[in-house]
Amino acid sequence: MNALLAVEDLHVSFPGKGWRAPRTEVLRGVSLDIAPGETLGLVGESGSGKTTIGRAVLGLVPVASGTITFGGRRIDGLTGRRRRELARDLQVIFQDPYTSLNPSRTIGDTLAEPLLGLGARNARERVSRLLDRVHLPADAARRLPREFSGGQRQRVAIARALAIDPKLIVCDEPVSALDLTTQRTVLDLLLEIQQQSGVSYLFVSHDLAVVRFMAHRVAVIHRGEIVETGSAAEVTGEPRHPYTRGLLLAAPVADVAAQRARREAFESYMKRPS
Numbered sequence: 001m002n003a004l005l006a007v008e009d010l011h012v013s014f015p016g017k018g019w020r021a022p023r024t025e026v027l028r029g030v031s032l033d034i035a036p037g038e039t040l041g042l043v044g045e046s047g048s049g050k051t052t053i054g055r056a057v058l059g060l061v062p063v064a065s066g067t068i069t070f071g072g073r074r075i076d077g078l079t080g081r082r083r084r085e086l087a088r089d090l091q092v093i094f095q096d097p098y099t100s101l102n103p104s105r106t107i108g109d110t111l112a113e114p115l116l117g118l119g120a121r122n123a124r125e126r127v128s129r130l131l132d133r134v135h136l137p138a139d140a141a142r143r144l145p146r147e148f149s150g151g152q153r154q155r156v157a158i159a160r161a162l163a164i165d166p167k168l169i170v171c172d173e174p175v176s177a178l179d180l181t182t183q184r185t186v187l188d189l190l191l192e193i194q195q196q197s198g199v200s201y202l203f204v205s206h207d208l209a210v211v212r213f214m215a216h217r218v219a220v221i222h223r224g225e226i227v228e229t230g231s232a233a234e235v236t237g238e239p240r241h242p243y244t245r246g247l248l249l250a251a252p253v254a255d256v257a258a259q260r261a262r263r264e265a266f267e268s269y270m271k272r273p274s
């Protein structure tokens with residue numbers, strides 16, 4: 001595959017809590033890749049390392065070893081101007097639309113920030129096109145984030161991520177803070193944008209149903225290791241790994257015996273020494 005993003009044997013660790021505490025290894029040899037126009041879903045329980053993978057790709061946490069390649073170029077370890085230049089192609093949408101927007105800036109100013117090089121008039125036109133693309137009214141540009149609902153704010157965050165036509169967007173639990181109906185409209189918008197632009201998504205979620213809806217392929221992470229990767233249908237329908245089967249336990253199935261077998265396999269996997 002001609003990968004847009006390739007992560008190979010990535011290790012990330014953080015200082016332990018307390019004096020002389022050993023470092024905690026949070027990612028233990030993670031490898032994954034994403035093709036142009038593809039969505040890779042990344043699922044796992046809380047604390048498994050999903051967000052840390054996204055942050056490592058964005059250069060927000062130091063990489064202990066391994067490589068991250070984007071568009072054929074090594075990007076782990078990039079800092080300063082070269083990292084900022086990468087922001088053209090690599091954007092992020094965070095979970096919480098209430099804290100990810102500056103409360104004292106109008107939506108128009110927030111969206112225009114990455115467009116300053118275009119000149120004021122072109123930037124204004126581009127802002128109104130962006131608002132249209134995420135189905136918000138043009139007058140939203142003059143308003144402040146507090147005047148919008150969670151779903152509308154997440155649309156603004158999507159518009160901000162799209163401002164300079166990125167090739168990849170890291171979506172970190174982008175709908176977890178939203179109610180179910182709003183989740184669906186935001187997910188539909190992300191799919192529509194992908195169809196129009198061919199952008200790739202690294203889509204982080206703890207929710208298998210959301211990932212099944214969004215992703216072409218899914219990688220399952222457990223305690224900092226990828227335990228299973230496959231098509232979304234395979235991984236969410238017929239998972240091979242007991243940990244993935246356990247994640248599916250939350251979803252009710254008609255076959256009680258199959259459910260019990262999954263639970264037993266999952267419990268014995270969770271009891272194994274790490």
Ligand SMILES: Nc1ncnc2c1ncn2[C@@H]1O[C@H](COP(=O)(O)OP(=O)(O)OP(=O)(O)O)[C@@H](O)[C@H]1O
Pocket residue numbers: 014015026044045046047048049050051052053206
């Ligand atoms: N900057 C940091 N310093 C120390 N430990 C950290 C740091 N960032 C993350 N961790 C730890 O790394 C582990 C993985 O965290 P991460 O946020 O990647 O998990 P996650 O799978 O995204 O979980 P969640 O779904 O709850 O966000 C956790 O134990 C977390 O406490």
